[in-house]
Amino acid sequence: EIVMTQSPLSLSVTPGEPASISCRSSQSLLHGNGNNYLDWYLQKPGQSPQPLIYLASNRSSGVPDRFSGSGSGTDFTLKISRVEAEDVGIYYCMQSLQKPLSFGGGTKVE
Amino acid sequence: EGQLVESGGGLVQPGRSLTLSCTASGLTLQNYAMHWVRQAPGKGLEWVSGVFWSGGVIAYAAAVKGRFTVSRDSAQKALYLQMNNLRPEDTATYYCVRASTHSDYALHYWGQGAQVTVSA
Numbered sequence: 001e002i003v004m005t006q007s008p009l010s011l012s013v014t015p016g017e018p019a020s021i022s023c024r025s026s027q028s029l030l031h032g033n034g035n036n037y038l039d040w041y042l043q044k045p046g047q048s049p050q051p052l053i054y055l056a057s058n059r060s061s062g063v064p065d066r067f068s069g070s071g072s073g074t075d076f077t078l079k080i081s082r083v084e085a086e087d088v089g090i091y092y093c094m095q096s097l098q099k100p101l102s103f104g105g106g107t108k109v110e
Numbered sequence: 111e112g113q114l115v116e117s118g119g120g121l122v123q124p125g126r127s128l129t130l131s132c133t134a135s136g137l138t139l140q141n142y143a144m145h146w147v148r149q150a151p152g153k154g155l156e157w158v159s160g161v162f163w164s165g166g167v168i169a170y171a172a173a174v175k176g177r178f179t180v181s182r183d184s185a186q187k188a189l190y191l192q193m194n195n196l197r198p199e200d201t202a203t204y205y206c207v208r209a210s211t212h213s214d215y216a217l218h219y220w221g222q223g224a225q226v227t228v229s230a
Contacts, residue, residue, distance in 0.1 A: 001172070039216055041155070048205060048220040049147075049155060054213065092155055096215030099169035101145075101157040 002095050003028050006104035011110060013087075019080040021107045023093035028073045029056075037097035040069055040078050043106075044089040052091075053078065083109075112137025112219065114206045119224030122196055130224050132189040132206030140186040143168065143214035148202035149223075158204070159191065162214060173199075196228045 003026040013019045029036045036056035043049040051060040053069035056076055066081040080087055093104040114137065118130040132144070145160035145168075159180040160168035165182055179192040189206055201204040210218035 037215065041217070043155075048222055049217075050220065051210070051216065051218050054210065056149045060216075060218070071182075094155075094157075094217070096213070100171045101160070101215060102224075103155045103157065106154045 001100060002029075002098050002102050004093055004095055004102050004104035006091075006093060006107050008107060009105070010108040010110065013080075013083045015085055016082050019083050019087075019109060020092050021078045021093075021109075023071075023078070023104050024074045025076075026076045027098070029076075029097045030073050031097060036072050036076070038069075038071070038076050039094045039096065040067075041092045041094060042057055042087075042089050043092065047089075049053055049092065057074075073107050113209050114219055114221035115207060116204060116206045116221045116224035119204065119226045121229065122226045123196060126196055127192070127194045128196060128226060129193065130191040130204055130206075130226070132164060132191075132221060133187065134208070137208065139182070139189065139201075139208060140226075142211075143209040144189045145207040145217055146180060146181060146189075146191050147205045147207055147217065147220075148226075149201065149205070150202040156202075158208075160209075160215075162224055168214070177206070193226070196226075200226060200230055201228050202226060 005024045038056045041049040042051040057069045090106045141163045146158040159170045205220040207217045208219040210216040
């Protein structure tokens, strides 16, 4: 099973300031088709998770452009260019290259 | 906007069985892969299992393999999770998730979750 490791565990941010979350995988997530099978999800307080980024750098529909994903292989980053109050919650990365799918432990943004 | 609705959760004794169901309202399940993801109280997300639109099983998490069975009805209007020999560590909120249009493994639409508590 591919192990996903996120850092930091928690992040205190100021509205309007940028934020960055790191995700590292125990094996490369780069497929032969050129895609990195790494997604990002956000779970807001009291809500179900929602998709943010798929295939490392593609925003899901309806996701504001202040969110961006980057990285390849084993190292990935989620960036929020200017944090807004509604962005608080727990962010998870997830790999889908190999089954079983696996999530990182989460990064709490407050 | 469409939604997924899980049902069948509840309190069950260790060793017993429970079946979760998931149906959609205002959202089609046809031709989409479906997944179950769980979250233990105060913990992170754990992928449990998934099934292709064809009904073929994607895989099971090691923690549930041999005890849980995922399936979908032939009309592709419902998803199920048969959970046997339940253990206290299976206590969690179980989310039904529909995949996206671009990938069977991108978890796009999430239900509100069904609570399963395994306790004597």
